[in-house]
Amino acid sequence: MRPNKKDELVRKALTVFYRDGFHATGMDKLVAETGVSKTSMYKHFRTKEELIVAVLKLRDESFREWFERRVDELADTPADKILASFDALGEWFEEDSYRGCMFINAGAEFNCKDDPIRQEAAHHKQVLLDYFTNLARQAGARDPELLGCRILLLKEGAIVTSSLLGTAQPACDAKETARILLDEALKG
Amino acid sequence: MRPNKKDELVRKALTVFYRDGFHATGMDKLVAETGVSKTSMYKHFRTKEELIVAVLKLRDESFREWFERRVDELADTPADKILASFDALGEWFEEDSYRGCMFINAGAEFNCKDDPIRQEAAHHKQVLLDYFTNLARQAGARDPELLGCRILLLKEGAIVTSSLLGTAQPACDAKETARILLDEALKG
DNA sequence: CTCAAAGTGTACTGGTCGGTAAACTTTTGC
DNA sequence: GCAAAAGTTTACCGACCAGTACACTTTGAG
Incomplete structure (x- = not known):
């Protein structure tokens, strides 16, 4: 149970930050909702910002893990995986706890360009872009980077x-739009 | 100078809220940055929330006024106006003060479903959807509602x-993507 | 069994939060 | 020119903010 308490704190803090927002969530509320003492929190993280960064790192990891696994379950070929991405997104949108993309939300609350929180958000988007670009390449798209960009635009817009x-509904709209872009990238 | 002070307050508050975020901007900071006394603020707006709603209403009005005017300057035909929308967005993205969409940011900070701030944000997106749908209809798209949705997805994704x-860069990517969707909606 | 690491509760700091009270000055309409 | 409306300054409220100090208990490895 040595590293568990820290991980448990980050996991529970993620829930609260995602539900209520970052600035609206004080350390006192975190103490109340996580059951972890404030002293212990500040032993693991020197500042609230450090905790938020840790939360975002966990979110990046667990979201992508869920997303890519779900896409793999829903489709077999790279082209179908691109389309299935939007089915997975649709499932996410329908969860009761859905509150948009945590990284978009973080970027909205922390605007300073060199804020590590913002950099974490940018990193997440970059990794997702790479994921789509890879699928586009495997699908045999004429310009994989370009198709990857376009799919990402649709994903962010749908969120x-x-x-x-x-x-x-935007998940369905985005999926049908992606189909058009995919056809365009594969033809000729 | 009767209605001016209130409008001036809203206008200046908009700048600060957009730059620093809503929760991160306290009423004391607003007093310091607007030059309007706190007493006077609370004579015009009973709560901070009321002020934020007023700010968002102004933003909705002025953003759309700027956007539609700029699009009209850049293109003549409805189809070209849809494409020119992304040129206008690109100009916006390059402003030093660019901080994303204020309504997306507001939605990120105020998550409660029935929050008037959130409803204001939803309204803004709905009105923009109508704008794109109208352009799509005028352009002779097969399914104007559908094309409108898709253009909106691209716009939000680009932002x-x-x-x-x-x-x-996303402005250019979105524009070329819109061109493909437009072609698809006009052909056959 | 023991000792150190990890965790706990409680109380506190100085500062800021949204919002109010009261006494005063300026601006405006008639 | 005079009253009312709109503005101002200053001080204040209780609550909460991020973060700390300290004395205490639990837990796990040797």
Whole structure:
């Protein structure tokens, strides 16, 4: 149970930060909701910012792990995986606890360019871009980097729209749009 | 100078909220940065939330006014206006003060479903959706609602991506993507 | 069994939060 | 020119903010 308490803190803090936002979540609330004492928190993380960065690192890891696994379950070929990405997103949008993308939210709250929190968010998007670009390459797209960019645009757009309008419909719209882009990238 | 002080307060508060975020901006900072006394603020707006809603209403109005005017300057036909939208966005992304979409940011900070701030954000996106749908209809798209949705997805995706990655490039990517969607919606 | 690491509760700091009270000055309409 | 409306300054409220100090208990490895 040695490294568990720290991980447990990060895991529980993730839930609260995602639900209520970063600035709106004080360390006192975290103490109340995680059951971890404040003293212990500040033994693991020197500042709230350090804790948030740790939370984002966990989120990056666990989201991508879930996402890529789900896509693999839903489709076999690279081209189908690209389309299935939006089915996976749709499932996410329909969760009760869905609150948009944590990295977009973090970027909205911490605007300073060189903020490590913001850099963590940028990193997450970059890794997802690479994921889509790889799928595009494997699918035989004419310009994999370009198709990857476009798929990412659709994904981010679908997240923001579904979150603000409170419907999972954008996932379907994005999927059909992706189909058009995929066809265009594979033809000729 | 009767209605001016209130409008001036909202206008200046907009700048600060956009730059620093909503929760990170206290009323005391607003007093310091706007030159309007706190007493006077609370005479116009009963709560901080009311002020934020007023700020968002102004933002909705002024952003759309700027955006639609700029699009009209850049293109003549409805189809070209859809494409020119992304040129206008690109100009916005390159402004030093660019900090992403204020409504996306507001939605990230205020997550409660029935929060008036969130509803204001949803309204803004809905009005922009209508704008794109109208352009799509005028352009003779097969399914204007569908094309409108897709253009909106690209726009939101470009905003989020450009904001987090700190480059205006997504505007170009989105424009070329929109061209493909437009062709698809006009052909046959 | 023992000792150190890891965890705990409680109380505290100085500063900021959103919001209010009261007494005063300026601006405006008639 | 006079009253009301709109503005101001200053001081204050209780609550919460991030972060610390200290004395205490639990836990795990040798």
